Amino acid sequence: MLYAVKDLAEVRAGHAFRGGVPVAETGNARVVQMRDICLDSGVNWAGVAATRLPATARAPEWLQNGDVLFAARGGRNYALCLSDVPERTLCAQYFFVLRRKSPAVVPEYLAWHINRAPGQRYLMGKAEGTDQLSIRRAVLEDMPVALPDTERQWLLVNLARAAACERRRLESLIRLREQELDALAHQLQAVAQCPEPHP
Numbered sequence: 001m002l003y004a005v006k007d008l009a010e011v012r013a014g015h016a017f018r019g020g021v022p023v024a025e026t027g028n029a030r031v032v033q034m035r036d037i038c039l040d041s042g043v044n045w046a047g048v049a050a051t052r053l054p055a056t057a058r059a060p061e062w063l064q065n066g067d068v069l070f071a072a073r074g075g076r077n078y079a080l081c082l083s084d085v086p087e088r089t090l091c092a093q094y095f096f097v098l099r100r101k102s103p104a105v106v107p108e109y110l111a112w113h114i115n116r117a118p119g120q121r122y123l124m125g126k127a128e129g130t131d132q133l134s135i136r137r138a139v140l141e142d143m144p145v146a147l148p149d150t151e152r153q154w155l156l157v158n159l160a161r162a163a164a165c166e167r168r169r170l171e172s173l174i175r176l177r178e179q180e181l182d183a184l185a186h187q188l189q190a191v192a193q194c195p196e197p198h199p
Contacts (some may be wrong), residue, residue: 006141008105009068009098013137015060015092017051021092024052032063033093034071039078039115040164045086061097063089065106068098070114073134077123080109096140105145109153112160113145119135 005011014032021031027050036044053060058185064067069081073094078199091097099105113119121145147153 001147003145003147004141005098005110005143005145008100008102008145008147009107009110010101011137011141012061012097012099014093014097016093021047021049022051025050028050029053029060030086030089032069032089032095034074034092037069037071037080039076039080039121040168042080044083045084048086049088060090062087063091063097064099066100068100068107068111068114068136070096070098070140072096072137072140073132075133077120077127077133077135079114081108094134096135096137098140104150104154106150106156106157107149110145112157114143117147119143123134137139139172147187 017031021033026063030048032043032048032049036048038044045114062127063082065083065085067082067085069091071077071094079098098107098110100110114123123135123139126139127135148156
């Protein structure tokens with residue numbers, strides 16, 4: 001069946017900061033920013049900066065395991081399903097957070113569906129802006145999602161995980177081969193520069 005994202009998940013914007021995120025070594029919260037995320041490896045939790053929220057501020061919506069983080073600005077609008085989320089962590093305002101409200105959807109599947117070709121085509125057709133493209137909340141909420149049963153959702157999620165592992169192994173092998181070729185080239189260069197022995 002076909003659903004809209006808003007039928008399956010609550011969509012809200014990340015925490016708004018005036019200007020940049022103020023970094024504080026003894027902060028009382030952590031803030032996920034664009035530099036902390038990667039489609040292939042997820043969130044680099046160790047690199048997430050700490051900040052200090054004012055005591056008078058309204059309690060923010062902290063990120064939870066199973067939340068889907070959506071990068072709403074820039075040339076690549078993709079989603080990540082969060083796991084191992086540290087306590088008192090939130091995200092900056094250029095993200096949307098999708099929190100499941102229907103048990104019919106697996107959060108990992110929702111992120112996968114957004115990142116696949118049909119979802120990306122939809123987002124590319126709806127992106128707005130000149131200097132920097134962005135996706136409005138209403139656009140994300142209206143995004144169509146094909147939703148099979150949860151067993152099939154998990155099957156697709158696990159296939160995607162296996163493909164990602166295979167891609168990482170292949171990329172590692174390619175890097176090793178390139179290093180070997182560079183080493184051979186250096187050896188050839190060194191031999192060529194050695195003076196020939198006189199008879």
